[in-house]
Amino acid sequence: MxxxxxxxxxxxxxxxxxxxxxxxxxxxxxxxxxxxxxxxxxxxxxxxxxxxxxxxxxxxxxxxxxxxxxxxxxxxxxxxxxxxxxxxxxxxxxxxxxxxxxxxxxxxxxxxxxxxxxxxxxxxxxxxxxxxxxxxxxxxxxxxxxxxxxxxxxxxxxxxxxxxxxxxxxxxxxxxxxxxxxxxxxxxxxxxxxxxxxxxxxxxxxxxxxVVDKGTLGETSKDNILRILSIANFNKVKRIPLLYENLLKYAIDNPNARFQWIHFGSGDGMEDLKKKIESNNIDNLHVDLKGRVSNKFIYDYLSKEPIDVFINVSESEGLPVSIMEVQSFGKFVIATNVGGSKEMIFKGLGYLLDKNFSYKDFKQAIDYFNSNLFMIQKKAPQIRGKCLQAYDxxxxxxxxxxxxxxxxxx
Missing domain, CATH: 3.40.50.2000 (Glycogen Phosphorylase B;)
Structure with a gap:
């Protein structure tokens, strides 16, 4: 030619x-x-x-x-x-x-x-x-x-x-x-x-x-609040309301613990979820729906604000860039075993949920994270290293x- x-x-x-x-x-x-x-x-x-x-x-x-x-x-x-x-x-x-x-x-x-x-x-x-x-x-x-x-x-x-x-x-x-x-x-x-x-x-x-290597590990909570992050647009596949329902149940089951859920992303269903959150207002779960923001904003947030665990409950995925982004800051990931997600959850450094997980499964994942919190935080550099080895x-x-x-x- x-x-x-x-x-x-x-x-x-x-x-x-x-x-x-x-x-x-x-x-x-x-x-x-x-x-x-x-x-x-x-x-x-x-x-x-x-x-x-x-x-x-x-x-x-x-x-x-x-x-x-x-x-x-x-x-x-x-x-x-x-x-x-x-x-x-x-x-x-x-x-x-x-x-x-x-x-x-x-x-x-x-x-x-x-x-x-x-x-x-x-x-x-x-x-x-x-x-x-x-x-x-x-x-x-x-x-x-x-x-x-x-x-x-x-x-x-x-x-x-x-x-x-x-x-x-x-x-x-x-x-x-x-x-x-x-x-x-x-x-x-x-x-x-x-x-x-x-x-x-x-x-x-x-x-x-x-993802772009920002050269740093993210912060973790030091005030006994478990901070949970998710990043996804609102649509049926991403199942954001399902994530909220499980977080709500977990917070109700653990009244002496404190939780904050931060979500980046918007779309159809976001306003309905806001109304549901307002009607279910409980003291130990603070929800912060930040809407759609730029990639730079998310990177800045991950580098400066405390985040303990990232959760993705999609019913289908390709290879979620959001998981790469948080892992590059050393964050532990809980994700459904769909599409290429299983390729990203490194052994001992993340947790896979069944696609059709129950609340019992969800609770077990959060309990695993909480019971191994010190060990997981020590492994943050390893999570970051594995991520950049595969997704630099x-x-x-x-x-x-x-x-x-x-x-x-x-």
Whole structure:
């Protein structure tokens, strides 16, 4: 293959660099900009709030304008490509929801295809941060127009595990896995899932995300208050109300102990939970819902404020960056055994809960932490060391950036 002298990557995101989500890209973009001559970010959604970027990173809002067009999904439905997609995934067509899912996927693919065609993308790398319709659109563009491009993607959780969806499938998944130049999954569990369910091992590589080493251990409580931290947006998968219900029961069962629960994250259901907390007001459990904040704010909080234990009760995960973040400050983690979480709970340095844990299981986890508090605090440097060995962002993102750069020479 003959490539242009300049190494260019077209980076398709959801909202980044706009808004406040997809925060994990903030670290990765630095390493991409270091190895590529130019990084062109193509977000699906654009807003007024935009984060700072390296000088050789530019943003093209053309795709987001396409996605804002009215009736784009309706127009896509009455096309040959939609009929073709319905025939390809016919075995999943048990409901109207399945047809809508295929059409939505196809519409997203078409917009990505049209954007690439309009911009005459060639002699470059196309990288979709999520394994979705835009990935399929890029592959169609490459094959139909015989373009000299490489198409890669990351796969995390929602874009990887079929059971995260109803109906539980991803359109064209088998074909996408066969055609993609390389797929980077963020956990070993994700790699095994794809290989088992799609009988393919082609070009699937584990490339973990990572965190920035702040070079310090976090503070712990010294006033006999057990401080519990959680970080997640409010949605059904994260089960934040379930965490509160179990913390409330534990506080009621231990009236002579004092607890503080700090939560970062917002979304649908947060206001309802606030009302429930107000109605259940008890003296020995103080709840502090801080809402959505920047990554920098969380890092500053972890470095300065006392935190004793971190809890994640998600019913599904990819590889939670929040766990990496707290472990990099030496914090003990209690997490449900879902997705890649089990890969992050180091032996003797964390606690795994069953996905469908009971209050008895939850109580046992907190009791274990309390009864081993002195030992766990002594092991904080070990937790931090293990975390950075596996999830050091400077190492992981640099390896990833150089690996995808080398794809251009293969």
């Amino acid at each position: 003959k490539w242009s002298d300049k190494k260019i990557v077209y980076f398709f995101t959801g909202t980044y660099p706009y808004g406040t989500i997809e925060t994990f890209i903030e670290n990765e973009i630095i390493y991409l900009s270091n190895v590529f001559d130019k990084v062109i970010i193509v977000p699906t959604t654009s807003t007024k709030q935009r984060r700072k970027l390296p000088s050789n990173v530019i943003v093209d809002d053309g795709l987001s304008e396409m996605f804002r067009k009215k009736n784009r999904k309706l127009k896509n439905f009455f096309t040959f490509s939609t009929l073709k997609a319905l025939l390809y995934d016919w075995k999943y067509l048990h409901s109207i929801a399945a047809i809508r899912r295929i059409n939505s996927f196809g519409s997203d693919a078409k917009q990505a295809y049209n954007w690439l065609k309009k911009n005459e993308v060639n002699n470059a790398l196309v990288y979709t941060y999520w394994l979705n319709g835009k990935t399929h659109g890029a592959l169609n563009y490459k094959l139909k127009l015989q373009k000299n491009i490489k198409v890669i993607s990351r796969a995390h959780g929602y874009d990887l595990y079929n059971y995260r969806h109803n109906p539980s499938f991803w359109p064209y998944r088998q074909k996408t896995l066969q055609l993609i130049d390389r797929l980077y999954v963020i956990s070993l569990d994700g790699k095994k899932y794809l290989e088992l369910n799609y009988k393919t091992k082609n070009n699937i590589v584990v490339s973990r995300l990572g 962002g400077s190492k992981n993102f640099n390896m990833f950036a150089n690996d995808i750069l080398n794809l251009l020479d293969e």
